[in-house]
Amino acid sequence: MMKKNKSQESGPAEHRVSLRIIRPLVEAYLGFVRESDRHVRSMGLTPGQFDVIATLGDTEGMSCRELSVRTLVTKGTLTGLLDRLLLKGLITEEVSATDRRSRIIRLSEKGDEVFRRTFDTQIAYLDPFFERALTEEEIENLRTLLLKISDEFFKKTPNVRGKV
Amino acid sequence: MMKKNKSQESGPAEHRVSLRIIRPLVEAYLGFVRESDRHVRSMGLTPGQFDVIATLGDTEGMSCRELSVRTLVTKGTLTGLLDRLLLKGLITEEVSATDRRSRIIRLSEKGDEVFRRTFDTQIAYLDPFFERALTEEEIENLRTLLLKISDEFFKKTPNVRGKV
DNA sequence: TATTGTTATACTCTATAACTATA
DNA sequence: TATAGTTATAGAGTATAACAATA
Secondary structure, three states, X not given: OOOOOOOOOOOOHHHOHHHHXXXXXXXXXXXXHHHHHHHHHHOOOOHHHHHXXXXXXXXXXXEHHHHHHHHOOOHHHHHXXXXXXXXXXXXXXXXXXXXXXXXXXXXXXXXXXXXXXXXXXXXXXXHHHHHHHXXXXXXXXXXHHHHXXXXXXXHHOHHHOOOO | OOOOOOOOXXXXXXXXXXXXXXXXXHHHHHHHHHHHHHHHHHOOOOHHHHHHHHHHOOOOOEEHHHHHHHHOOOHHHHHHHXXXXXXXXXXXXXXXXXXXXXXXXXXXXXXXXXXXXXXXXHHHHHHHHHHHHOOHHHHHHHHXXXXXXXXXXXXXXXXXXXXX
């Protein structure tokens, strides 16, 4: 998959920016995700369910609509997903004071615990990886460069920011 | 979700390496993935199906077992997934010459077209983003840093490398 | 009229385990 | 005995569209 693409390119494959960045980006992401998913599943949650929990974490709650935009889960799917989280007692719901069509979804105490525990576990696991791989200076540098990229994407679709 | 985690941490949240890297990493990745998924779906494929196609792209084909390891799709799921790709005429199968239990899966001509077209489209879309976001020097720098991270993860689970 | 969320449909992915046919 | 792949099962995520209640 790293080879050249003859059809519509304007130069050699190794000059295409996205080819040089995307594969390393995806692999670094997958390295993180594999571990993350393992922790999430060990708590009896699916990735989609934890995605909702992570999005609700450290917020005052939000409507289904906002949750849908931020998690990239369509509203129809979200209804079922929230049903399962309600069953597990990880979230609470309340009819909005200002718009009676809308439910405000929040983490329950139990949900907040799951959120923190999963995060702490992941951090404890991941920190040593990053610290072995990079110097302090490289870490700051990487962070800056990644933010430049997501800022550029953010300009295109501002409403999907802040998912994880 | 960027706030502190009191439980088992050894210092302030902003000193935790993973907290400083992972969110930007995930957001940069999602910026890419959202666009990628859009193209993939517009060709009538699911992300999982394209994952298989991308893994087979530019190879001489491979067994279900290898495909399963590389795509992180379990063998049971893979059988159904390959059925659908066979129906669509995007892959071919052949009994292995050396092990009659095993099927060698390859991209068909049509599958290869889908692979290249999707890639070309994505590159054409993504290159301007990266070029706006980063200088040539920053691109090389970012690539190097990302590779250091995935190399570190790779040490842990060598067999899952080379997925995308 | 437009928007929030629900329901219904049909398909796909998921983990898991029992199964077969080879090795 | 072990491995490659299939089948079966049950649950969960997916897009989509029609729908009710409210704005």
